[in-house]
Amino acid sequence: MENGADDGAVLATLIKCVNFAAVKHKDQRRKDPEQTPYINHPIGVANLLVEGEVKDMAVLQAAILHDTVEDTDTTNEELVMEFGTKVAGIVAEVTDNKNLDKQERKRLQIVKAASASKEAKLVKLGDKLYNLRDLDRTTPHGWTQERVVEYFHWAAEVVAGCRGNNEFLERELDKLFVKWKVDI
Numbered sequence: 781m782e783n784g785a786d787d788g789a790v791l792a793t794l795i796k797c798v799n800f801a802a803v804k805h806k807d808q809r810r811k812d813p814e815q816t817p818y819i820n821h822p823i824g825v826a827n828l829l830v831e832g833e834v835k836d837m838a839v840l841q842a843a844i845l846h847d848t849v850e851d852t853d854t855t856n857e858e859l860v861m862e863f864g865t866k867v868a869g870i871v872a873e874v875t876d877n878k879n880l881d882k883q884e885r886k887r888l889q890i891v892k893a894a895s896a897s898k899e900a901k902l903v904k905l906g907d908k909l910y911n912l913r914d915l916d917r918t919t920p921h922g923w924t925q926e927r928v929v930e931y932f933h934w935a936a937e938v939v940a941g942c943r944g945n946n947e948f949l950e951r952e953l954d955k956l957f958v959k960w961k962v963d964i
């Protein structure tokens with residue numbers, strides 16, 4: 781069956797989004813021993829949401845863009861201009877304030893998760909699932925086993941505030957929490 785004009789527009793929007801994130805993250809690598817290109821992470825988070833049958837385009841776009849403001853020179857205004865207020869708003873909700881010290885940033889993620897929008901909670905669930913699967917697969921460069929275990933426990937607290945939004949993502953997260961003996 782031939783694709784309709786609407787399908788073309790949806791695809792064009794998603795490709796623009798992937799390209800924007802790829803350009804912004806172009807010099808970044810993951811912390812795994814293989815130094816995987818960073819862009820694999822945001823694309824992978826969006827792909828987890830697709831596996832979880834998330835259909836909301838704004839959520840999928842926000843997933844692809846979710847680390848651009850936190851980790852690159854991208855501004856919220858730029859996202860508003862390029863992708864609109866809804867997508868930019870979701871990204872803003874999942875963006876840590878890097879001016880705060882790390883402990884405070886981590887504490888705020890737990891506090892803010894519970895009152896976040898459903899859209900932001902979905903991105904958070906995908907982000908945490910991707911990062912925990914990564915930690916389950918391999919240890920980032922320079923991380924001790926204790927730091928990995930701590931991340932699992934902290935992530936479970938953030939995930940607690942995001943529950944009730946996606947059965948697939950929450951089930952996959954729970955499998956990892958059970959494996960790593962984290963109380964849920």
Ligand SMILES: Nc1nc2c(ncn2[C@@H]2O[C@H](COP(=O)(O)OP(=O)(O)O)[C@@H](OP(=O)(O)OP(=O)(O)O)[C@H]2O)c(=O)[nH]1
Nearest residue numbers: 809810811812821847850882907910911912914915920931
């Ligand atoms: N597990 C894992 N994480 C990696 C790797 N490479 C980069 N990261 C990123 O590191 C962050 C988690 O490391 P932390 O030490 O807790 O955070 P920090 O980078 O902000 O200091 C995640 O950021 P984030 O996506 O913004 O999420 P989060 O900080 O909200 O958890 C994750 O995407 C890797 O190889 N494995």
Ligand SMILES: [Mn+2]
Nearest residue numbers: 821846847907
């Ligand atoms: Mn992320």
